[in-house]
Amino acid sequence: MTLPNPARKGSRARGLTFAFVACLAAGTPGCREEEVTVEELLPSVSVYVLEARTLAEEIKASGDLEARFHTEIAAEVEGRVTDLTIDEGGSVEEGVVVIEIDPERRKLDLAAAKARLAQARAELANQQRKTKRIRELRSQNVSSIQQLEEAETMLALARSSVSAEEAAVGVAERRVGDSSVAAPFAGLVARRSVELGEFVQAGTLLFELVALDPLEAIFSLTELDTERVRLGQKVDITVGAFPGRVFEGRVTFVAPTVDPDTRTLRIKAEVDNAEGHLRPGLFARINLGVAERSNVLMVPAEALIQRVGGASIYRVKTTEGSEGRVERVSVEVGSTDGDFVEVRGDVQAGDAIVRRGHGGLANGMSVVVRGASKSQVAAGEAVAGSDS
DSSP: OOOOOGGGTTSOOSSOEEEEEEESSTTOSOEEEEEEEHHHHSOEEEEEEOOEEEEEEEEEEEEEEEESSEEEEEOSSOEEEEEEOOOTTOEEOTTOEEEEEOHHHHHHHHHHHHHHHHHHHHHHHHHHHHHHHHHHHHHTTOSOHHHHHHHHHHHHHHHHHHHHHHHHHHHHHHHHHHTEEEOSSSEEEEEEOOOTTOEEOTTOEEEEEEOOSSEEEEEEEEGGGGGGOOTTOEEEEEETTSTTOOEEEEEEEEOSSOOTTTOEEEEEEEEOOTTOOOOTTOEEEEEEEEEEEEEEEEEEGGGOEEETTEEEEEEEEEOSTTEEEEEEEEEEEEEEETTEEEEEESOOTTOEEEEEOOTTOOTTOEEEETTOOHHHHHTTOOOOOOOO
């Protein structure tokens, strides 16, 4: 039932007016009425109108420092350690012999292999002479075909024996070289696993060698930043051990593919460490500089609704006056700039986003936009309202 309200005649409020009549008692004359407008019944919200802007942001990442050259050296021959010139923490130069594993025994093995080779070659020469005589006799029909075939077979065996002994000499020479263990690159001995006089087998770990200059900073970037990194790019690196000091690096490796599990790109940057201050394993913070992106949509952080399934916002579609309906839109969150957060998804510039008052809202619910008219929201103007 609709009752007129003389007090508001001439300045009628927007929306329909409902009168609620409560009679004091049945058959008792006189009733009281209370007027409530639609706007007073609907939840009120304030909105922010999306604008495309240019975002200047620093590309930052975190990672670890690792040695570019880091290896464990194992024995390639068995024997007793007869000479040891390294200790843990000591530095070595590339190509310098640091461990000897009974090289004299390997030299004796080499001499024996060379002797067997000489014997095989002598037997080959003797068999070549025999075969030559039998061929001559066969040409004169003095020897039989069987004798010639046997001679040819023995000659082939003698040649195979020489080849086998030549290979044995090569192996012995290699083992002589392997008995003298040299540093494959210049670095520091991180760990030594053997002592002088110890007997080792092939494959026994001897020592661990690490090069401290240069080091590599290994980090990852999100797939959105993959286009902003390139080979040779300068990066600034800081570590907690040296607060306030910046180490310069250069990008030396960019992974060809994005990790499908983390959606990140693996990057390596070479860091000069000639002074030896940095150590592998240190946590590093990497700054790749400032980059600009245009046409970035950002909303106030308070407009975002964070749930287990992801982030979302409420978009207002106006109907009449300052009333409208809200639509819940899932978005992907990106970079931040102060109190604003980048959003991507089914949104565009000019959309009116609920900034405050989204508590208790549901998809399709009618709302009243405070501080904005229908024309303001439709025109894409930013509105700063207040909570009811």
